[in-house]
Amino acid sequence: MPSRAGSLCVMVLTGAVMAACSTAPVRSQASRPAPPPVASHVAAAPTRVSITLPPSSLTDDQRIIHVLNRLGYGPRPGDVERVKQMGLAAYMDRQLDPGRLPDERAEAAVQVFPAVALSITEVLRSYPEPDPKLLAKVQSGEMSQQELRQMAPLEKRPARVAAELQAVKLTRAVLSERQLQEVMVDFWFNHFNVDARKGAVKWMVADYERAAIRPHALGKFRDLLLATARHPAMLFYLDNWMSTRADLVVRAGPQRGRQMGLNENYAREIMELHTLGVDGGYTQQDVIDVARAFTGWSIEKPREQGTFVFRAAAHDQGEKHILGHVLLPGGGEADGVRVIDILSRHPSTAKFIATKLVRRFVSDDPPPALVERAARTFRDTDGDIRRVMVTIVSSPEFFSPEAYRAKIKTPLEIVASSVRALDGELAPPAGGPQQPGGGFALAQQVGKLGEPLYQQQPPTGYPDVAEAWVNTGALLNRMNFALGLTANRVPGVRVDLGRAVGAADHRRPERVLDVLLVSVLHGQATPETRSVLAAQLDNPEITRATADDRGPANTDVEKLAALVLGSPEFQRR
Amino acid sequence: MRCCTRRSFMKAGALALLGVGSIPRFLVRTAYAQGTAVRPKVLIAVFQRGAVDGLSMIVPHGDPSYYSSRGSIAVARPAAGNSEATVDLDGLFGLHPALSPLKPLWDDRRLAIVHACGSPDTTRSHFDAQDYMESGTPGVKTTPDGWLARGLQATSVDGASPFRAVAMGTQLPRAFRGDIGAVAMGAVADFDVKQEMKGSTAGGVNARRGFESLYEQGVHDILHGTGRETFDAVKMLKAANPQRFPPEHGAQYPRGRLGDSLKQIAQLIKADVGLEVAFADVGGWDTHANQGNERGPLALRFAEFSQSLAALDRDLGERMRDVVVLTMSEFGRTVRENGNRGTDHGHATAMLVLGGPVKGGRVVGKWPGLAREQLYEGRDLAVTTDFRQLFAEVAERHLGVPSAAPLFPGFTTNPARHPGVLV
Numbered sequence: 004m005p006s007r008a009g010s011l012c013v014m015v016l017t018g019a020v021m022a023a024c025s026t027a028p029v030r031s032q033a034s035r036p037a038p039p040p041v042a043s044h045v046a047a048a049p050t051r052v053s054i055t056l057p058p059s060s061l062t063d064d065q066r067i068i069h070v071l072n073r074l075g076y077g078p079r080p081g082d083v084e085r086v087k088q089m090g091l092a093a094y095m096d097r098q099l100d101p102g103r104l105p106d107e108r109a110e111a112a113v114q115v116f117p118a119v120a121l122s123i124t125e126v127l128r129s130y131p132e133p134d135p136k137l138l139a140k141v142q143s144g145e146m147s148q149q150e151l152r153q154m155a156p157l158e159k160r161p162a163r164v165a166a167e168l169q170a171v172k173l174t175r176a177v178l179s180e181r182q183l184q185e186v187m188v189d190f191w192f193n194h195f196n197v198d199a200r201k202g203a204v205k206w207m208v209a210d211y212e213r214a215a216i217r218p219h220a221l222g223k224f225r226d227l228l229l230a231t232a233r234h235p236a237m238l239f240y241l242d243n244w245m246s247t248r249a250d251l252v253v254r255a256g257p258q259r260g261r262q263m264g265l266n267e268n269y270a271r272e273i274m275e276l277h278t279l280g281v282d283g284g285y286t287q288q289d290v291i292d293v294a295r296a297f298t299g300w301s302i303e304k305p306r307e308q309g310t311f312v313f314r315a316a317a318h319d320q321g322e323k324h325i326l327g328h329v330l331l332p333g334g335g336e337a338d339g340v341r342v343i344d345i346l347s348r349h350p351s352t353a354k355f356i357a358t359k360l361v362r363r364f365v366s367d368d369p370p371p372a373l374v375e376r377a378a379r380t381f382r383d384t385d386g387d388i389r390r391v392m393v394t395i396v397s398s399p400e401f402f403s404p405e406a407y408r409a410k411i412k413t414p415l416e417i418v419a420s421s422v423r424a425l426d427g428e429l430a431p432p433a434g435g436p437q438q439p440g441g442g443f444a445l446a447q448q449v450g451k452l453g454e455p456l457y458q459q460q461p462p463t464g465y466p467d468v469a470e471a472w473v474n475t476g477a478l479l480n481r482m483n484f485a486l487g488l489t490a491n492r493v494p495g496v497r498v499d500l501g502r503a504v505g506a507a508d509h510r511r512p513e514r515v516l517d518v519l520l521v522s523v524l525h526g527q528a529t530p531e532t533r534s535v536l537a538a539q540l541d542n543p544e545i546t547r548a549t550a551d552d553r554g555p556a557n558t559d560v561e562k563l564a565a566l567v568l569g570s571p572e573f574q575r576r
Numbered sequence: 577m578r579c580c581t582r583r584s585f586m587k588a589g590a591l592a593l594l595g596v597g598s599i600p601r602f603l604v605r606t607a608y609a610q611g612t613a614v615r616p617k618v619l620i621a622v623f624q625r626g627a628v629d630g631l632s633m634i635v636p637h638g639d640p641s642y643y644s645s646r647g648s649i650a651v652a653r654p655a656a657g658n659s660e661a662t663v664d665l666d667g668l669f670g671l672h673p674a675l676s677p678l679k680p681l682w683d684d685r686r687l688a689i690v691h692a693c694g695s696p697d698t699t700r701s702h703f704d705a706q707d708y709m710e711s712g713t714p715g716v717k718t719t720p721d722g723w724l725a726r727g728l729q730a731t732s733v734d735g736a737s738p739f740r741a742v743a744m745g746t747q748l749p750r751a752f753r754g755d756i757g758a759v760a761m762g763a764v765a766d767f768d769v770k771q772e773m774k775g776s777t778a779g780g781v782n783a784r785r786g787f788e789s790l791y792e793q794g795v796h797d798i799l800h801g802t803g804r805e806t807f808d809a810v811k812m813l814k815a816a817n818p819q820r821f822p823p824e825h826g827a828q829y830p831r832g833r834l835g836d837s838l839k840q841i842a843q844l845i846k847a848d849v850g851l852e853v854a855f856a857d858v859g860g861w862d863t864h865a866n867q868g869n870e871r872g873p874l875a876l877r878f879a880e881f882s883q884s885l886a887a888l889d890r891d892l893g894e895r896m897r898d899v900v901v902l903t904m905s906e907f908g909r910t911v912r913e914n915g916n917r918g919t920d921h922g923h924a925t926a927m928l929v930l931g932g933p934v935k936g937g938r939v940v941g942k943w944p945g946l947a948r949e950q951l952y953e954g955r956d957l958a959v960t961t962d963f964r965q966l967f968a969e970v971a972e973r974h975l976g977v978p979s980a981a982p983l984f985p986g987f988t989t990n991p992a993r994h995p996g997v998l999v
Contacts, residue, residue: 242864245916264915268864453746460859463703474748475806476761482787483770531793539786566786571799
């Protein structure tokens with residue numbers, strides 16, 4: 004393929020120069036691979052799966068609670084009974100096939116967040132940076148912040164996109180019927196982490212989750228890997244969009260004479276973090292040749308258009324040797340697809356992905372035998388994530404007493420499961436910073452507990468083991484969240500404790516406590532917790548006349564409920 | 577799962593014997609205030625996460641290969657009167673101009689630099705390299721605890737303060753993992769159960785007491801153990817009230833997380849809560865593209881970094897006699913500029929040691945050189961000082977960790993091999 008370096012848009016100064024490029028970049032025609040699945044929003048219709056429950060020493064209720072906690076963000080009032088009626092296996096089948104599950108309530112609730120439904124190009128158009136001239140005026144004092152906000156309202160600025168995405172994540176975690184799908188989307192986003200704060204990623208992150216992650220969350224791993232590899236958010240986050248063959252010299256334009264070259268960042272992480280794992284058997288030479296294979300996979304005007312483009316002139320056409328495979332010269336854009344095929348089918352990838360999934364769904368210390376079976380399913384089905392999940396969640400290990408309540412909830416999980424347990428309602432944003440809506444407020448709480456969503460800087464994503472989340476400061480923050488939630492102090496989130504404790508006689512604190520223990524902890528409280536909470540009731544202040552209640556004294560339900568949500572038992576799933 | 581630690585059993589046992597359930601057992605603060613106890617030595621570890629470019633931070637301007645290798649990202653040679661050029665230190669090395677707030681400490685011999693420092697392990701993975709540096713066991717992933725936790729355990733005494741080890745942030749760093757009850761806090765002000773809210777009626781369930789009782793039960797697991805430590809710490813911090821100490825001596829911390837962290841660490845030191853090791857981290861060093869030279873994104877990171885450290889030094893004043901600040905980063909970056917005016921993952925980097933006990937005004941460690949044949953794997957600055965030698969010197973000489981303590985399993989160190997950064 005003739006190289007026309009003169010027309011190559013040079014991508015330096017974080018894309019600022021891109022705008023100045025006038026000539027369209029060269030596109031590879033001959034070596035174009037199958038149509039990119041990135042644009043597809045709909046996964047291929049899955050083959051039906053059906054779960055057979057293994058023998059387990061857990062009670063029926065425990066198994067249901069376990070599934071609601073692991074395949075979702077915890078039970079809402081009535082969920083246990085609903086699953087019991089439907090049958091646990093049937094419930095799991097439905098969760099594994101989310102496309103067939105109606106989900107109107109969640110879908111309606113996320114309609115109020117327009118940014119997350121737009122393409123990158125549309126986002127760039129609708130949420131631009133404020134005019135630098137205006138910012139300069141603010142800096143020089145010529146214009147006030149308030150005037151700037153009138154000309155460039157906060158809800159039309161780029162940061163709004165990630166904020167809406169956070170709110171949507173919490174809204175879906177709380178409301179969606181497709182609980183497993185939401186858990187899987189969270190898992191895979193974390194696996195293929197990007198940080199919304201890095202440069203142009205802020206315009207791309209919502210499209211990344213919607214178009215690259217979500218459609219494949221229970222699909223084929225290869226499709227997921229390819230979709231992330233080609234997505235501008237990943238290309239930008241791990242710098243591949245700027246990586247070129249080592250000997251490229253820019254021939255024209257403002258960067259004329261610039262020596263470009265290879266950037267190893269993505270090549271290393273796709274092997275270490277996305278597929279093989281750090282001990283998966285690759286060398287520094289593999290890193291270099293994978294980087295060479297991906298040269299030219301780039302972004303068209305990241306701050307104006309933000310679409311994938313293959314720049315043939317930037318591609319290294321030489322032969323590559325990757326993990327024992329030879330990529331012959333002249334592969335062009337297909338080189339990168341070859342790498343995706345090699346990596347997604349490598350046995351180390353099956354093991355690495357199986358280990359991470361078992362850690363997420365079963366235990367911090369993944370049982371080796373289950374990892375091996377899940378990895379075998381991965382290999383036998385060419386990386387069918389749904390099938391791997393069936394192996395994991397229908398295993399005796401998954402339903403073992405050792406796994407039951409063995410995981411400590413992450414900040415996202417504690418926040419979502421608390422709201423679900425109390426059947427909390429999220430108000431939509433009502434315009435202006437005063438009423439940002441419940442989704443935003445909950446996302447802020449998740450951040451405060453140590454997991455600012457879509458803002459994890461290192462490509463490793465967030466850890467998935469208890470040690471990472473349990474420390475003194477974090478526990479305090481969890482207790483404070485519980486106190487805030489039950490007192491309806493989280494803006495836009497409303498819990499109705501009166502409804503939650505139902506018919507219990509509020510003048511009899513022990514009756515109120517019993518109802519809370521059943522509805523929130525499903526009778527899983529230890530005798531010690533029960534007696535500690537009961538001891539709180541001996542406090543003469545526990546029954547008090549509230550300001551708005553002239554009737555008989557009322558139990559301090561808010562704080563009792565907070566104690567239950569902040570209890571050690573509720574930190575587990 | 578971590579469980580049933582020796583320390584929590586000991587604490588629980590002591591509590592039961594004394595029958596003092598909810599009374600804070602830590603009255604060290606009062607003891608210090610009355611001058612009856614010796615103030616502890618303090619180590620502040622600052623982790624530059626993302627692999628800082630040591631060759632831009634401490635510029636080897638006297639190495640003939642530096643300017644030929646680095647192209648557009650080289651930091652300009654020292655030039656008299658030019659505040660945007662490298663600040664010469666000793667003819668071979670100089671500070672990046674954005675680090676000039678640290679020059680007075682160098683002149684005062686309270687800043688030492690260890691260059692070409694790093695890990696013997698060859699990994700270029702951020703995650704693994706940080707893990708190895710914090711566990712103190714390069715190449716070994718199964719080490720359960722961190723090096724700072726092991727050091728603190730070796731010097732542990734009964735009735736020690738719950739604030740011996742404090743990390744600023746919402747997550748506990750790997751270096752503190754272990755049976756020492758390290759505290760992680762996002763902010764000093766948030767470290768309490770916030771039960772009485774504006775407008776709420778007084779009385780009712782005492783949430784703090786309720787939570788405390790819940791976590792004080794007999795179960796020994798990671799949650800309960802941590803919960804017990806939490807409430808000990810809350811009580812002590814309330815009594816010590818570190819927020820009453822504003823920055824002193826005109827110290828001005830820059831905006832940003834590192835400045836906030838160091839400001840609060842200074843408050844904890846002044847409040848005499850028994851702090852021995854503080855941990856702060858600061859990101860933004862993974863400069864794969866457009867890192868800049870005298871100016872640019874990396875220069876801005878250096879400015880925040882150096883202004884934060886200089887403010888801490890000024891704020892603590894006389895108290896710096898007992899304080900050592902040690903900076904670290906998981907590895908350095910390629911000697912050559914990459915195709916995007918940045919640098920890729922490399923090998924050795926530079927680490928700073930500052931404070932009263934420091935034998936400063938010196939760049940220590942053998943300089944391996946930047947000529948191609950001198951480079952590690954033909955591309956990176958070679959490691960001539962194993963980071964464990966440096967960490968061991970600080971732990972042993974400053975914190976008084978007995979040298980026999982298994983700070984770094986499988987690694988032998990002795991004073992003769994220490995880089996010699998402390999007086």
